[in-house]
Amino acid sequence: MFYSTIDPRQSERFAMIECWKNNFPKRPAHQNDRFLLIAVTAGSLSFSIDGSCIRASAPTLLCFDEKHSPVFIKKEAFQYYTIYFHPTFLNINMTFDRIRCGNYSDIASNHNLFLLRPFLEAPCSVVPIPIEYQSRIETSCADLLYELWEQRDAYWSCRSRSCFIELIIALERIYNALSLPGTALCTKNLLGVESRKLNDAVHYIESHYANDISLADIARACQMNRTTLAALFKKGLGKTVFTYLMEYRIFIAKKILSFTSVPLKDISMRCGFKTVQHFTRVFKNQTGETPARYRARVLKKRIRDFAEMQERPFQ
Numbered sequence: 107m108f109y110s111t112i113d114p115r116q117s118e119r120f121a122m123i124e125c126w127k128n129n130f131p132k133r134p135a136h137q138n139d140r141f142l143l144i145a146v147t148a149g150s151l152s153f154s155i156d157g158s159c160i161r162a163s164a165p166t167l168l169c170f171d172e173k174h175s176p177v178f179i180k181k182e183a184f185q186y187y188t189i190y191f192h193p194t195f196l197n198i199n200m201t202f203d204r205i206r207c208g209n210y211s212d213i214a215s216n217h218n219l220f221l222l223r224p225f226l227e228a229p230c231s232v233v234p235i236p237i238e239y240q241s242r243i244e245t246s247c248a249d250l251l252y253e254l255w256e257q258r259d260a261y262w263s264c265r266s267r268s269c270f271i272e273l274i275i276a277l278e279r280i281y282n283a284l285s286l287p288g289t290a291l292c293t294k295n296l297l298g299v300e301s302r303k304l305n306d307a308v309h310y311i312e313s314h315y316a317n318d319i320s321l322a323d324i325a326r327a328c329q330m331n332r333t334t335l336a337a338l339f340k341k342g343l344g345k346t347v348f349t350y351l352m353e354y355r356i357f358i359a360k361k362i363l364s365f366t367s368v369p370l371k372d373i374s375m376r377c378g379f380k381t382v383q384h385f386t387r388v389f390k391n392q393t394g395e396t397p398a399r400y401r402a403r404v405l406k407k408r409i410r411d412f413a414e415m416q417e418r419p420f421q
Contacts, residue, residue: 122192149183238309
């Protein structure tokens with residue numbers, strides 16, 4: 107059985123996800139039908155899984171595979187979001203059979219899908235949230251909850267997915283930085299304090315890209331002056347702070363365009379652009395095509411490629 111969020115106005119419309127705040131609804135056994143993500147936003151939690159006791163303090167993300175759930179032992183001033191989801195909520199092609207097949211990483215790379223490594227590599231992954239990311243995680247969870255419960259228009263499922271996509275992007279970037287240090291952006295030309303400060307600035311941008319932030323805002327948050335910040339970006343990344351901010355905003359926009367039908371106006375606002383015209387201009391400068399053309403092209407390619415893939419067995 108799949109647990110899902112239903113549109114009460116149209117019973118045939120649903121989303122393969124549920125979100126709750128400060129609630130852990132009791133469920134029957136859910137083996138093989140969903141992942142569980144708990145965003146711990148305040149306090150601490152002790153729980154057991156497979157006989158092992160784990161204590162997690164905020165801010166932390168807890169990621170459980172489809173075969174395991176925590177047994178709560180102790181909660182201390184505990185504030186959290188509980189999210190059950192089937193991977194096909196992100197994209198219909200992300201079935202459990204496919205994401206657990208041997209060549210899924212190649213498939214994901216070719217189609218910009220989500221790897222979901224925190225849910226696949228262990229029964230439970232404990233992912234501490236860097237302080238710079240905390241507001242992004244909490245905002246994404248709150249937005250997801252709002253869209254799923256309010257269902258304010260016909261795009262409610264896509265809007266919910268876009269919120270969840272932003273949450274999963276943040277989770278995957280944090281997890282990769284923790285488990286694969288060699289993939290960090292800022293280690294090539296910087297060492298020690300410089301590398302840490304640049305990573306702090308990158309994390310701040312990746313958490314606040316939806317806001318109207320300036321060079322001064324980033325420098326202030328990272329406790330350095332604007333000249334030092336600009337020099338670190340140039341030395342460590344070979345680009346300006348503004349260039350990195352715009353590239354990251356377009357990175358998020360491409361994900362939302364690829365996997366939702368959310369209107370361009372909404373996407374531009376979610377990615378920190380004041381107008382659709384500005385968003386379109388920046389997007390075309392970076393990609394060579396308009397957002398609408400990009401969305402149509404990647405969707406057409408994904409449909410074609412996965413139709414052909416149905417003829418081949420999983421590896």
